[in-house]
Amino acid sequence: MRVSTTVTASATQGGRVPAREPDPPGDRTVLRRAGRFVDRHFAVLLVAPGLIWMMVLLVYPVALNLYYSVTNKSFQYPNTSVVGFDNYAAFLSDPEFWRAAANSLIWTAASIVGQLAIGFVAALAVEGLARGRAVVRLLLIVPWMFSSIVLAAVWRLMLDELSGVTNAALMAIGIIDQPIAFFGDGAYALGAVIVMNIWFGAPFMFLAFLAGMQTVSQDLYEAAVTDGAGYWRQVWHITLPALRPVVGTLVILRTIWVMNNLDFVYLTTGGGPRDATMTLPLYAFRVGWAQFEVGRMAAVSVGMMIGLLALALILFRLMPIEGEEDRN
Amino acid sequence: MPPIPKRRTATSTAAVDGFVIALAAVSVFPLFWMISTAFKPFDEIYQFPPALFPSQVTLGQFERLFGVSSGxxxxxxxxxxxxxxxxxxxxxxxxxxxxxxxxxxxxxxxxxxxxxxxxxxxxxxxxxxxxxxxxxxxxxxxxxxxxxxxxxxxxxxxxxxxxxxxxxxxxxxxxxxxxxxxxxxxxxxxxxxxxxxxxxxxxxxxxxxxxxxxxxxxxxxxxxxxxxxxxxxxxxxxxxxxxxxxxxxxxxxxxxxxxxxxxxxxxxxxxxxxxxxxxxxxx
Structure with a gap:
């Protein structure tokens, strides 16, 4: 009883709204009672449908994965039995897994650092433009329009060994003598996908930095100029510190996104040549979807999930996050 | 998104302008390349070095894309x-x-x-x-x-x-x-x-x-x-x-x-x- 009254009181929107007049006695039609019920629990009822749907889509697969990960479930065999931690042992002793883990770290770290660096320099440069900033901003976020499939298609065309425009350009200015198969040569493949990912992701960083720079008070810069501080000192002591909260949120979101991204690598190199670009999501995908070993794939993805949660927690600790409180 | 406020420094050097133009070119080039290639005749797509623009604009690629069996x-x-x-x-x-x-x-x-x-x-x-x-x-x-x-x-x-x-x-x-x-x-x-x-x-x-x-x-x-x-x-x-x-x-x-x-x-x-x-x- 006590519980229900608390919920009712706190669920009433606003909380401080004076209680409505009770309905006249005798008026007890179902419709009115339903209407009153909806009105009292309005906020909870609004939140419930979307959230329940989400929970079904999230909790069920995660729970199922946890279960599959200790079974020998396979798309090829009808029978499934519990095998304990064999799947975990299997992938932990697979050198290919460790190769994929190392590649994932390089892929994520290099992509994020590259995106941050280019995004920051671009934002600084655009901020310093005398005119045409709106047009430039539009041009610089063009990569964001690309879907993973279109991105991979265009980059494979541009980096093609036999007809690629990149090879033609590099040969014309004398950097290389022979065309390079950027996505097909193990020495270049990972670097090529990372460059593509930096091209794609830098606009996010650029926009966030640009927006962040505009929140910095002009007075600070004027004071710095009065004190005789040069441009780069201003950047170092005023601009960069002001951007730290923006960077924190962005780095966490983008790190998780890049780490989880399967499309870019799958559609450009397919993980090859000879696993040179094999990343963890692709490894899990290959085990589960191509080799039908659902149990082993579940174990890999549970491992990935734990790693990502740990990474997210560490990043949340390290990075100054913009206060959510003042937004809610 | 607020309109972009007044710039901080009054000087925008040629170096900055050049850098921004280069960035914009890199940013837009793949889109341009996609459009250019889509309108090229078949044999021009595979020639090396490739031409920046199609020698003649053709719709052949689109015809094949929407061909009867492609779906x-x-x-x-x-x-x-x-x-x-x-x-x-x-x-x-x-x-x-x-x-x-x-x-x-x-x-x-x-x-x-x-x-x-x-x-x-x-x-x-x-x-x-x-x-x-x-x-x-x-x-x-x-x-x-x-x-x-x-x-x-x-x-x-x-x-x-x-x-x-x-x-x-x-x-x-x-x-x-x-x-x-x-x-x-x-x-x-x-x-x-x-x-x-x-x-x-x-x-x-x-x-x-x-x-x-x-x-x-x-x-x-x-x-x-x-x-x-x-x-x-x-x-x-x-x-x-x-x-x-x-x-x-x-x-x-x-x-x-x-x-x-x-x-x-x-x-x-x-x-x-x-x-x-x-x-x-x-x-």
């Missing part, structure tokens, strides 16, 4: 159906949830808001294979309703996050005044809060549409075979073709698939920029 028209139709339906459902559910989370006073509200974003921590690959299993059990594998039902996992968290921050900026007095005047909560939500949140709703609609339109992995796993493929999945089949990618057809298809995005990009840039930075910077 590309149907795939575009599937993409339109899936994206618009997902966008509508996401908008309704996220507007409700966002308002409830921003203005409701129930316990665990903030925790719920944060945990919606947690959805993005889970690797999609971890989610999609079991979800395919459920859909298969229910008889919805390889169907568009199945794909739409599952897409909510991609679209809903971001939409809720953005809309909650929009609703939170509405002064509570507005809805409280309506309540004192005797309006129901439903009325306060529908007639007062929603109309005031139009920019947020627009940003969410645009983002949801683009994200589902461009989505590849879920569509690949859930409707990967058969006639319910979306345009992304169809293009990936051309890209990973047995005899290597047919770049001409691929660029023509890429261009077609990108047209809705380009239109939105040109006409709704304001909302897109607001949505892109909304996740990281206060709107």
């Amino acid at each position: 590309f028209t149907r795939m575009i139709g599937n993409s339109i159906l899936v994206s618009t339906t997902t966008t509508l459902i996401t908008m309704v559910l996220a507007a409700m949830a966002g308002y409830g989370l921003a203005k409701g006073r129930f316990r665990g509200r903030r925790l719920l808001l944060r945990s919606t974003l947690l959805a993005y921590v889970f690797p999609p690959i971890l989610l999609v294979v079991p979800l395919f299993g459920i859909l298969a059990d229910l008889g919805y594998a390889n169907t568009l309703p199945g794909l739409i039902a599952v897409y909510l996992i991609i679209t809903f968290p971001f939409a809720v996050w953005l809309l909650t921050s929009y609703f939170a900026t509405l002064p509570t007095e507005l809805t409280e005044a309506a309540r004192i005047d005797g309006a129901s909560n439903m009325r306060a939500f529908w007639s007062i809060a929603l109309p005031l949140t139009r920019p947020g709703l627009a940003a969410v609609a645009i983002f949801t549409f683009i994200n589902t339109w461009n989505e590849f992995l879920f569509a690949f796993v859930i409707v990967g075979g058969g006639q319910n493929r979306t345009a992304s999945v169809g293009l990936s089949a051309i890209l990973r073709g047995a005899e290597g990618a047919e770049y001409g057809v691929l660029m023509a298809g890429s261009l077609i698939a990108m047209i809705p995005i380009i239109i939105l990009f040109v006409f709704a840039q304001k909302h897109i920029v607001a949505g892109l930075t909304g996740g990281a910077v206060k709107g």
